[in-house]
Amino acid sequence: MNNIENNIKILKKKIQYLLTNNNTESKKIKIIAASKNQSVENIQTALLSGIYEFGENYIQEGINKIKKLKKNNKIIWHFIGKLQSKKTKLVAQYFDWCQTIDREKIAILLNKYRIKQKVPINVLIQINISEENNKNGISIRNYQKLAEIVSKMPNLNFRGIMAMPKKKKEIIKYQDYKNINNIFNILKHKYQSVDTLSLGTSFDIKTAIMYNSNMIRIGKSIFKN
Numbered sequence: 001m002n003n004i005e006n007n008i009k010i011l012k013k014k015i016q017y018l019l020t021n022n023n024t025e026s027k028k029i030k031i032i033a034a035s036k037n038q039s040v041e042n043i044q045t046a047l048l049s050g051i052y053e054f055g056e057n058y059i060q061e062g063i064n065k066i067k068k069l070k071k072n073n074k075i076i077w078h079f080i081g082k083l084q085s086k087k088t089k090l091v092a093q094y095f096d097w098c099q100t101i102d103r104e105k106i107a108i109l110l111n112k113y114r115i116k117q118k119v120p121i122n123v124l125i126q127i128n129i130s131e132e133n134n135k136n137g138i139s140i141r142n143y144q145k146l147a148e149i150v151s152k153m154p155n156l157n158f159r160g161i162m163a164m165p166k167k168k169k170e171i172i173k174y175q176d177y178k179n180i181n182n183i184f185n186i187l188k189h190k191y192q193s194v195d196t197l198s199l200g201t202s203f204d205i206k207t208a209i210m211y212n213s214n215m216i217r218i219g220k221s222i223f224k225n
């Protein structure tokens, strides 16, 4: 068994353990393999181990892989990188999900460029949960207005929120996760289409699941040697 295959096996076991041994509302966790800088061959290995959703950060790198793997129509592609407005058209054309909407302009452009005959693109609003100045995402004070706009766009399917909490000292750390869970609950009750909390990377899988994440984005723990 090679590393990727083994890593995925361990990851799936860990998730199963966390779901059955913790007090979480999540029933099922979707694994998104964060495949930035990974080769098409590594993605194919992950596919053979039952991972079907991949997250790319850089638009051109992502599109190259999408084209090379076009024959495999089981794959679902997520855009998880910082989104510049001039790249929005490409995301609308090639990806199934965009997890990083953080301003109105991006939402308008994604909606505009999503080809009509395709299904609406699934979108998440990225929340700047740790309120870092240089981090991407919309402030927790302003997300409601953006949610209202996104939910009304015909070519966007508003599925929920994404966040990347900063590594912090134990005591203060959990407040960010509580806040993001609260925002998720508010939006879930307000919008029928909202069902996704994309929270958790290799370092905080357990905490994320304890705060009801149902989508984790995993790079290192899948692709490490």
Ligand SMILES: *Cc1c(COP(=O)(O)O)cnc(C)c1O
Pocket: 034, 036, 057, 080, 081, 164, 201, 202, 203, 217, 218, 219, 220, 221
């Ligand atoms: C790289 C990346 C991840 C995965 O992080 P790991 O620490 O490698 O698991 C998740 N989300 C985003 C937005 C990323 O850029």
